Amino acid sequence: MKLIGIEEHFLTAEIRDAWRAIGLDATDPSVAFHSGAIERRLLDLSQDRLALMDETGLDVQVLSLTTPALHDLGPExxxxxxxxxxxxxxxxxxxxxxxxxxxxxxxxxxxxxxxxLERCVRTLGFKGTVLCEKWASAISMTRPSCPFFKAHRHCAPQ
Structure with a gap:
């Protein structure tokens, strides 16, 4: 049996820099938390992460962007x-x-x-996406006509 981590976070330098550019490091405690050793682990998607997985007995990681994701970044x-x-x-x-x-x-x-979402699932082979509470505050996702949920029903694995 494989041991699978289903919500393993990562970060890119580009996203970190975008957060800092709009001041999220000063206003969002989760951004400030992503520093030092934690930031280094989040940024790594290769040997150090794999070594830590081996050390802890984790066979597979299902990777998703750490919070606050892209919620505060607007059109960019x-x-x-x-x-x-x-x-x-x-x-x-x-x-x-x-x-x-x-x-x-x-x-x-x-x-x-x-x-x-459609591109990621159909073209890149991703498993889906992760939604958090900020989605609900960003837009009205509860409407049946919401484009995101229409796409989700058609392309995401069930």
């Missing part, structure tokens, strides 16, 4: 999500028996989030 989050997902797909391709991925989405732009 569209391209940032695509670049992040492409980088994550490369990490999975390098270590397919060790890593799986959940899509990073531009949460405040539901039409774009829907398109990116």
């Amino acid at each position: 989050s569209i391209d940032l999500a695509k670049r992040t997902n492409d980088a994550l797909a490369e990490a999975v391709a390098r270590h397919p028996s060790r890593f799986q991925a959940m899509a990073t989405l531009p949460a405040s732009i539901p039409d774009e989030a829907a398109l990116e």
Whole structure:
């Protein structure tokens, strides 16, 4: 039996820098928490992470972007999500028996989030996405007409 970590976080330097550029490191405690050794672990998607997985007996990690994700970044989050997902797909391709991925989405732009989820699942082979409570505060995701949930029903694995 494999031991699988289902919500293993990562971070990219580009996202970290975007958070800092809008001052989230001063206003969001979760951003301030991502420093030092924790930041180094979040940024690593290769040998150090694999060594720690081996040391702790974890066979597979299902990777998702750490909080606060892209929720506070606005329109720039569209391209940032695509670049992040492409980088994550490369990490999975390098270590397919060790890593799986959940899509990073531009949460405040539901039409774009829907398109990116579809691309990630159908083209990049991602398993889905992770939603957190900030999604509900960013947009009204409870409406049946929400583009994100329409896309989710059509492309995400059930």
